[in-house]
Amino acid sequence: MKRSLAVILALACGVTAVLADTDPIAERRALMKHDGEAAKTLFGMAKGKIPFDLATVKESLKTLDEGATKSAALFPDNSKTGGGTAALPAIWENKADFDARFAQFVKDVQAAQAGITDEATFKQFAPAVFKNCGGCHELYKAKSG
Amino acid sequence: MKGVAVLLALVVVVAGAALAWALSEPRPRYSAEEWRSLGFAGDPAAGRLVFYAGGCDSCHKSQRQDDPLKLGGGLELKTPFGSFFPPNISPDPVDGIGAWRPVDVANALLSGVSPRGTHFYPAFPYASYQRMTPKDAADLAAFLRSLPGVKSKTPRNALAFPFSIRRALGLWKLLYFDNAGLRPDPSQSEQWNRGRYLVEGPGHCGECHTPRGFLGEMELKHALAGAPLPDGHGKAANLRGGDFLNWTEADIVEALTSGFTPAGDVLGAGMTAVVRNLAELPESDRMAIAVYLKSLPPLGPAAR
Numbered sequence A: 001m002k003r004s005l006a007v008i009l010a011l012a013c014g015v016t017a018v019l020a021d022t023d024p025i026a027e028r029r030a031l032m033k034h035d036g037e038a039a040k041t042l043f044g045m046a047k048g049k050i051p052f053d054l055a056t057v058k059e060s061l062k063t064l065d066e067g068a069t070k071s072a073a074l075f076p077d078n079s080k081t082g083g084g085t086a087a088l089p090a091i092w093e094n095k096a097d098f099d100a101r102f103a104q105f106v107k108d109v110q111a112a113q114a115g116i117t118d119e120a121t122f123k124q125f126a127p128a129v130f131k132n133c134g135g136c137h138e139l140y141k142a143k144s145g
Numbered sequence B: 001m002k003g004v005a006v007l008l009a010l011v012v013v014v015a016g017a018a019l020a021w022a023l024s025e026p027r028p029r030y031s032a033e034e035w036r037s038l039g040f041a042g043d044p045a046a047g048r049l050v051f052y053a054g055g056c057d058s059c060h061k062s063q064r065q066d067d068p069l070k071l072g073g074g075l076e077l078k079t080p081f082g083s084f085f086p087p088n089i090s091p092d093p094v095d096g097i098g099a100w101r102p103v104d105v106a107n108a109l110l111s112g113v114s115p116r117g118t119h120f121y122p123a124f125p126y127a128s129y130q131r132m133t134p135k136d137a138a139d140l141a142a143f144l145r146s147l148p149g150v151k152s153k154t155p156r157n158a159l160a161f162p163f164s165i166r167r168a169l170g171l172w173k174l175l176y177f178d179n180a181g182l183r184p185d186p187s188q189s190e191q192w193n194r195g196r197y198l199v200e201g202p203g204h205c206g207e208c209h210t211p212r213g214f215l216g217e218m219e220l221k222h223a224l225a226g227a228p229l230p231d232g233h234g235k236a237a238n239l240r241g242g243d244f245l246n247w248t249e250a251d252i253v254e255a256l257t258s259g260f261t262p263a264g265d266v267l268g269a270g271m272t273a274v275v276r277n278l279a280e281l282p283e284s285d286r287m288a289i290a291v292y293l294k295s296l297p298p299l300g301p302a303a304r
Helices: A001-021 A026-046 A053-072 A095-115 A117-141 B003-025 B032-038 B044-054 B056-060 B102-111 B134-146 B168-175 B189-201 B240-245 B251-258 B268-279 B283-295
Strands: B077-079 B082-084
Touching: A026 A053, A026 A117, A053 A095, A053 A117, A053 B003, A053 B240, A095 A117, B003 B168, B032 B102, B044 B056, B044 B134, B044 B251, B044 B268, B056 B268, B077 B189, B189 B283, B251 B268, B251 B283
Parallel strands: none
Antiparallel strands: B077 B082
């Protein structure tokens, strides 16, 4: 009796844990994937490979804004490994810098959202947005083959 | 009788040690006279491009600052053999290499031998740099000399025995260091030869993208087919297979200029600095690299 109670209790805890705790690795990877697609569009436009379109720019920036705003909170201490993550341990060794970089990313994206009204302003604001990608990936993302 | 056996054994041991000592002798490529007879004046403007093709700052840059031209060293390179600390190569005469002559820079790059006549560890990628032309070495020496001196001493390498025996690198070189340079292939275009030179010589791409064997040697039959990174985090991509086969030459040029990949990702980890450096080269060089990489026969990664 005692034993089966323990088993039930353990199972219940496990199930509750799964229900309460969504998977931050899967969540941030999905956000990053969307960020990548948005960045690809914006970058193609900046390079003149895709014709400029203000509505698409706004939408892509909104995706980046959402990713940047939500992702910072998705690196809790228990999400250092697993789930195919490319996050480097350096993130948790330099958490303050890591968070500051996300804050800067949010700031640059929101400045671009507010400031871009046409192709000329797009060309003006886009580089500051792109700069954030490499700055963070250099320090905090493992290479993947 | 027993005395004779002991004596014989002793002779064998001593002869073996003497042979190992002789075989492991550091051999700089140029004597001071030979170098002088080549007559290179050293062009710092051309050397600047060699510097960025070689990515010297990736390992030798002073830490905790962003200027690639402050070369005070101090990065810790973690490898299975222990930790290497790339030295100060600024022109400071005490802490850096200000006392080196151009021939010393050339011998370091092309044969992995220091001005004191000792071996460098191949963590300093002379196994690739040996393919550089002596003119590029002379120009690089002139450029390095033009940079600001930095006062900073770097920690000593912390290596496990027996890798801590520097002289033994002479035997490693006998096995794995051909010191043959790189001959242009006349059957290929000038552009292809330029790309190959950049990839296999100063660019030293294989130092990360080619898997390594038991003693840290590059396994050339899997050249550029991808490899785990020595610090244990992630791997360097296969440049002859997988998704890379779908990249166009223009995709490669773009990735080496801005870091953006065709998938909308941005090259991270060590590649970020590589891109920053290669972006300083003329676009024709990045295109030459792309042309060479696309010409390589497809190959899967080494089985592990």
